[in-house]
Amino acid sequence: MTKKIAVIGAGLIGVLTALRLAQKGRDVILIDRSFTELPASGGNAGIIAYCDIFPMISAKLLLKVPFWLLDPKAMIALKPSYAFKMIPWFYELVKSTNPKRKTAYIEAKLSLMKTALADYYDLLDTQDRAKLIAETGTYYLYSKQSSFDEDADIRKLKADYGYQSEIVSPKDAYGRIDGLEKGIFKAVFEKDSANLTSPIKMLDYMREKAKASGVEFVTGNVVHIERNSENIQIDLEAQDALIVDEIVVAAGAFSRKLVNDLGYDIPLDTERGYNVTIENPPFEFNTGIIAKDAQIAISSFDEGLRVGGGVEFAGLDAKPNYKRIDMMLNLAKEFFPSIPDDRGVRWMGCRPSMADDLPVIGQHPRDKRVSFAFGHGHLGMTMAGVTAKHISNLIIDGETDIDLTPFRVDRF
Numbered sequence: 230m231t232k233k234i235a236v237i238g239a240g241l242i243g244v245l246t247a248l249r250l251a252q253k254g255r256d257v258i259l260i261d262r263s264f265t266e267l268p269a270s271g272g273n274a275g276i277i278a279y280c281d282i283f284p285m286i287s288a289k290l291l292l293k294v295p296f297w298l299l300d301p302k303a304m305i306a307l308k309p310s311y312a313f314k315m316i317p318w319f320y321e322l323v324k325s326t327n328p329k330r331k332t333a334y335i336e337a338k339l340s341l342m343k344t345a346l347a348d349y350y351d352l353l354d355t356q357d358r359a360k361l362i363a364e365t366g367t368y369y370l371y372s373k374q375s376s377f378d379e380d381a382d383i384r385k386l387k388a389d390y391g392y393q394s395e396i397v398s399p400k401d402a403y404g405r406i407d408g409l410e411k412g413i414f415k416a417v418f419e420k421d422s423a424n425l426t427s428p429i430k431m432l433d434y435m436r437e438k439a440k441a442s443g444v445e446f447v448t449g450n451v452v453h454i455e456r457n458s459e460n461i462q463i464d465l466e467a468q469d470a471l472i473v474d475e476i477v478v479a480a481g482a483f484s485r486k487l488v489n490d491l492g493y494d495i496p497l498d499t500e501r502g503y504n505v506t507i508e509n510p511p512f513e514f515n516t517g518i519i520a521k522d523a524q525i526a527i528s529s530f531d532e533g534l535r536v537g538g539g540v541e542f543a544g545l546d547a548k549p550n551y552k553r554i555d556m557m558l559n560l561a562k563e564f565f566p567s568i569p570d571d572r573g574v575r576w577m578g579c580r581p582s583m584a585d586d587l588p589v590i591g592q593h594p595r596d597k598r599v600s601f602a603f604g605h606g607h608l609g610m611t612m613a614g615v616t617a618k619h620i621s622n623l624i625i626d627g628e629t630d631i632d633l634t635p636f637r638v639d640r641f
């Protein structure tokens with residue numbers, strides 16, 4: 230009898246994993262509590278940032294955090310009532326900024342990123358590639374000389390690793406990007422990233438492909454997982470339990486409780502992000518755009534213009550504070566003044582953020598029937614294809630072609 234495998238979570242990481250497993254002949258069910266709500270995989274900025282292999286947080290940057298938290302206009306916010314709960318996570322984050330760890334971090338990230346784009350393409354039909362992914366790079370917009378100068382180190386590091394970038398004058402930037410009219414001190418164009426034409430379309434496309442490859446879709450909220458020597462029981466809220474032989478936990482920011490059931494406590498929390506998507510905007514462009522000082526992304530998707538980003542530490546359950554979107558729109562209008570007011574669909578989503586900013590990719594150290602694929606933080610769209618490849622390799626072949634030690638669930 231063929232073994233049944235359940236993938237929990239139908240965000241892009243779960244979907245691509247289910248798809249790969251089904252393509253290799255496995256009997257797969259994909260469980261999600263909602264196939265209609267928009268998870269992080271649908272609400273993001275769509276940048277496949279495969280050159281982002283460097284730690285996001287350094288000890289130097291950490292010193293700025295208290296000032297950001299005190300500034301009501303900053304794009305990083307901490308809900309006071311949640312601060313206490315985050316202490317263990319922040320503790321692990323501070324530990325991870327040890328400069329001795331930097332090289333190992335970069336090597337680990339590079340091992341994933343070097344095939345990130347190819348692993349996406351592997352799952353797309355050739356004729357669909359250009360419809361869903363544009364290899365058009367990303368512009369970073371700097372409004373102040375100080376922030377441009379602060380990023381000199383990272384520009385040098387990227388150049389040392391062979392990533393190509395170009396410093397662009399304000400005049401040239403205004404000429405190249407439709408709608409961009411003011412506010413720039415300098416722009417930097419990074420060639421080594423690609424852009425989804427629509428994260429929602431990518432998610433829908435891959436879900437359809439998974440269905441067509443035989444993946445069974447089950448709507449259900451997983452509340453508990455129980456293992457015994459024979460099988461694995463997945464308890465669903467107000468529904469009969471499911472019995473399977475193997476599982477993959479790919480529930481994004483919501484994976485921690487499920488991983489607890491499987492024997493590990495991990496520093497996974499969420500950096501909540503916000504955005505608004507405006508239909509029929511007055512301009513379009515085809516690159517990624519990040520306003521660096523403002524910490525927001527401005528994306529031109531098939532369905533409209535999306536302005537979003539920010540980081541809010543408030544846990545998984547707090548109500549969204551959509552006022553943050555007004556701040557983002559005002560910041561975006563400092564560059565793109567023709568962005569219309571008071572329009573668009575507002576959204577809040579949960580980035581799955583590991584304190585050390587590395588995902589969990591691999592198998593349960595004592596039970597190969599269980600695999601983990603979550604915790605991709607700000608770069609889950611970038612690392613979805615490569616994660617799915619390595620997890621399916623482990624499950625089908627018992628091995629994969631990179632060292633997954635840095636991504637182990639028991640690394641803390």
Ligand SMILES: Cc1cc2nc3c(=O)[nH]c(=O)nc-3n(C[C@H](O)[C@H](O)[C@H](O)COP(=O)(O)OP(=O)(O)OC[C@H]3O[C@@H](n4cnc5c(N)ncnc54)[C@H](O)[C@@H]3O)c2cc1C
Nearest residue numbers: 238240242262270273274275276451481502608609610611
């Ligand atoms: C504002 C914003 C902008 C971003 N921009 C980018 C970007 O430009 N580039 C990039 O690479 N990344 C970006 N990201 C990050 C990226 O979106 C995430 O890392 C990625 O989507 C995570 O995918 P996932 O499949 O792990 O989780 P999700 O997409 O969150 O999917 C998890 C799924 O699991 C389901 N689930 C959870 N718990 C249960 C349960 N108990 N039972 C059943 N189902 C469950 C949920 O319903 C959900 O569908 C951005 C994120 C945000 C918020």
